[in-house]
Amino acid sequence: MASIGTLYMTPVMASAKKIKAAAVLSGLSVDHPASYVHYEDNKKPEFLAKFASGKIPAFEDPEGFTLFEGTAIARYVAALAPNAGLLGHSLKESALIDQWISYYQTEILPNIRPIAGMLAHRLPYSKALETHYRELLPRPLGVLDKHLSTRTYLVGERITLADLEAGSALVMMYEQIIGKEQREQFPHVLRHYETIRNHPKLKDIWGPTEYIDVQKAYTPPAKTKEAKPAAPKAAAAPKKKDDADEEDEPLVPAEPKVKNPLDDLPKSNFNLEDWKRAYSNMDTRGSGGALEWFYEKFDPEGFSVWRVDFKYPEELTQVFMSSNQIGGFFNRLEGSRKYLFGSVGVLGAANDSKISGVFILRGQDHKAVVDCAPDWESYEFKKLDYAGADKEFFEAALAWDLELDGKKWADGKAVS
Template sequence: MASGTLYTYPENTRAYKIQIAAGYSGTQLTVVQDPPAFKLGETNKSAEFLKKFPLGKVPAFENGSGTTLFESNAIAYYVSNEQLRGTDDLSRAQVQMFVNLADNEIEPAASTWVFPTLGVVQYNKQQTEKAKESLKAVLSFLNEYLKTRTFLVGERVTLADISVGCQLLLAYRQVFDVNYRKAFVHLNRWFVTFINQPEVKAVIGEVTLCEKMAQFDAKKYAELSGGGGSGKKEKKQKEQPKKAEKKPEKKAKKEVVEEDEELPPPPKKVDPFEDCPKSDFDMDAWKRCYSNNDTNTVALPYFWEKFDREGYSIWHCEYFPLSYLADNMVFQTCNLVSGFYQRVDKMMKHAFGVMLIFGEDKSTQVQGVFFWKGKSLIFDRNPDWAVDSPSYKWTKLDPDAEETKEMVKKFFNGEGDFGDLTVNQAKVFK
């Protein structure tokens, strides 16, 4: 009987696939997922872990003889028996068809819709609506396909059911409410059958189907992304009680005037950059130059000629909660950066930067180079700008150092030698 150790983190649906498959096949699986034995972003970046799993990806598996595997589908296949994999060429091909459908069609669309309701990514209406349409098409196909079938391939549970079921789990919990589910009677029947299998319940526990479709919670997102709920919406909520304390409208006009006279004058508008020296650097002119000219031959020489070392500073940043980026699709990481830009658009006239998304689906990283007015961290100048910034490590750079000039060149071009990292795409803040 096979055996091995699975490294993951709690409630990872990709790891669920492996655990459920092991339960059906009788594989003895030791799951290491809780600190201090395993802490995502630390343990999987340690020298000891990387010696076994050079990419640092989880789920990661090591069998009894020391052979290692990564990628959840490969591990699930290894710990499965013949019934789960398919008993002939056709059934094996059908199983792989649904495994790929789960990964390539269901997971990206479901994640785009569900993740904002969990507060882990910023809500994007256009992308969410597109994801809903894509997911609906897949659900309609599955519903029709299951009209005369109990399971996806054959008469018993296979990796096809396990893969599709695990990728639909969060959606059934968060957004597939009663009204939404009405259109997918056969799919619902199959899903309820799947989650009530003893081998499945032993891993995921009791599943409560969604009663009310979850929505994006901006306050929760701000808290999870490091903002501590200090955004504008919370400020408005704090101001509401003042409105409730207004005197009745029947109050005499003279009395209202006297009450108004006792109110303190409105707070004076404070310039967040009042401590900064006056500068001749023209941010708008720089952005026009960068947008309309070749970066190397025109924009960069212009930048270093005009850059005000006394009034501005240059910074490098790196997104450090790798536990979130570890399983991200590229589009999800792009949404993370775009959401950051949207929430700090008010500082755009004082700052410029380029964020680079490195890697590929399920293995992304984010770094950037910015410059802005002032010699200190710009996000400290206005609490509304500090929602996302705590999730990044910020390092001030020496503008006269050759390594800084080389870094600025690579980031502003969106290409260059970044060691083991491969640039996927660039996002400019301008």
């Protein structure tokens, strides 16, 4: 099969497998750069020069044409071989294919992703929210089940791009969200899914689905306990002469308090508590504002400034929920509150947003401050040149007027 270009992806990315499936059914193929490292290469200037969002999957053809967003790439690949029929054989069929693709993306996935994110500890867990999304899911599945009860494929008599959307969208639901009892409530959806996943040309691309018998329950992340120094043995208290037949309880000294290693850092002239008060009580920008105060007093030897970005923006839905997620993350940083300050916001709109902002941290190692929060690894940290190349980002994040990739600041929180 002829290669049509390079596809940047990760091996488990469902939306990228949809693109590969479209290529195979069109008699085409895509190459994969063996050296690509996600969260590293897609942050580099040369990658961002081609793909402004920094997201994958991302596609580049030999002539330098580039695309990001899985559905757009899959549609482009399908259009390269119109005889394959993946986009339909008429204007009406094409419109129906778009209809069902949109239905999966707006009615099914927004109910699946938040549950999966909470179960995997990538999102703060809320029993009420999990119940909410589980209760929303049966209705759109019922619409699909009724539609598929009289047909093999979503549109027409042959597999189309809409069916490939189903094959990629539902794997997370079957492997993480619903068990055997729930699957059996929608037999036609399951039959259609297995038809697409077991297509002879696509089976190796999709891989097996590991169905669960019982829906998964949330389990809190395991807490790592720090080894505590052994308490010295106390000498037994002398017995009273008139109580010789009674055993005295040994006097055990109070357990020594474990010292935070950040306390051993050299003393800094920058007082974080004074900065928090300045930020709260002053205008951020302008003469006599908080930023002016910061630049005058900040100590780069004792503190560092970091950009923080949530790694899984595709899991974000409603803005208020994303804002609550930031608040939950800040709450879990309570153990390090005296060593940090943060201003983080939600940029964009519902189902098209990202979380980004800045942290000011004690010392030069972000992990030493934030690893008290079990979900800190869901965020990417990058040290900022706050007074130089990254000054605009830093100031905008503090002033709550940050804008990235056309996404404007919608809501935010500060930890102080």
